[in-house]
Amino acid sequence: MRLTWDVDPVLWSIGGVLELRYYGLIFSLMLAGGYLLFRWQIKRAGGSDEDALGIIFPGVIGTVAGARLGHVLFYDFHRLWAEPLWVFKVWEGGLASHGAAVGLIVALWYYARRRRQSLFECFDRFSFSAALGATLVRIGNFFNSEIVGRVTDGTWGVRFPRYDLLPLNQAPLRHPSQLYEAGLGLAVMALLLWIDRRFGGERRPRGLLAGVFLAAYFTGRFLVEFFKEYQVLTDSFPLTMGQLLSFPGAAAGYVVLWVSLKKGRSAHWAAPDAKIPDQSSTKTAKKKRPKR
Numbered sequence: 432m433r434l435t436w437d438v439d440p441v442l443w444s445i446g447g448v449l450e451l452r453y454y455g456l457i458f459s460l461m462l463a464g465g466y467l468l469f470r471w472q473i474k475r476a477g478g479s480d481e482d483a484l485g486i487i488f489p490g491v492i493g494t495v496a497g498a499r500l501g502h503v504l505f506y507d508f509h510r511l512w513a514e515p516l517w518v519f520k521v522w523e524g525g526l527a528s529h530g531a532a533v534g535l536i537v538a539l540w541y542y543a544r545r546r547r548q549s550l551f552e553c554f555d556r557f558s559f560s561a562a563l564g565a566t567l568v569r570i571g572n573f574f575n576s577e578i579v580g581r582v583t584d585g586t587w588g589v590r591f592p593r594y595d596l597l598p599l600n601q602a603p604l605r606h607p608s609q610l611y612e613a614g615l616g617l618a619v620m621a622l623l624l625w626i627d628r629r630f631g632g633e634r635r636p637r638g639l640l641a642g643v644f645l646a647a648y649f650t651g652r653f654l655v656e657f658f659k660e661y662q663v664l665t666d667s668f669p670l671t672m673g674q675l676l677s678f679p680g681a682a683a684g685y686v687v688l689w690v691s692l693k694k695g696r697s698a699h700w701a702a703p704d705a706k707i708p709d710q711s712s713t714k715t716a717k718k719k720r721p722k723r
Contacts, residue, residue, distance in 0.1 A: 501530010
């Protein structure tokens with residue numbers, strides 16, 4: 432298969448001043464879909480619409496700020512010194528998924544504290560939204576002809592003349608790594624749905640879905656990076672920056688999985704006036720015997 436991808440990233444424009452880009456449209460769908468999936472998880476557990484709406488502001492801020500700072504720190508730090516105000520020009524591109532993950536963790540921590548919920552409970556219920564985000568953002572990258580794959584041997588692949596800045600017939604064939612990662616996101620979501628049903632939905636161990644997402648997605652990201660264009664690190668180093676950044680996420684996922692299955696505490700969305708659930712034990716505390 433040989434495909435040339437030369438789609439204009441601008442879907443609609445008025446005088447070159449007001450633009451609607453495919454990436455912006457897909458990003459909006461990602462936010463809306465992520466909210467609906469999170470709301471489904473909250474409502475299923477007996478939570479309210481207010482509980483679900485509470486994630487919107489910290490979630491959006493955490494995602495965008497984390498993604499931008501992650502890109503600046505790990506991929507384009509030298510530009511920060513030359514042009515400090517560039518860090519705020521998000522519309523020019525430059526968002527890192529690993530930074531977005533860190534930003535979401537901070538946002539969920541804040542949300543859990545405000546809602547007086549277990550942090551891992553919130554992580555679990557956001558896992559489906561995270562998988563959807565991982566899928567759609569790469570489709571947006573594909574429309575932008577960015578985050579491309581490495582050059583193939585020429586027998587198959589996709590040409591990105593807008594990335595290589597070459598005529599159509601001269602652009603090299605590359606791996607469509609954006610679509611590989613989009614497929615990874617879909618596979619992780621399917622795995623989460625299967626795990627959720629397999630372990631009884633609301634009877635599943637707390638932290639299970641979060642662990643599955645982190646372990647599966649970041650392990651997959653590590654593998655997909657072998658097909659992506661090198662970023663930051665030199666050709667002499669065998670791993671890319673994306674692979675190095677995937678190690679902590681995958682390791683955290685396996686640890687959370689082990690703890691979740693070992694403790695086996697069932698998922699539970701606390702009532703508004705309840706205290707934050709104790710995560711140190713899965714058993715009901717024994718009553719103290721009265722003194723005689």
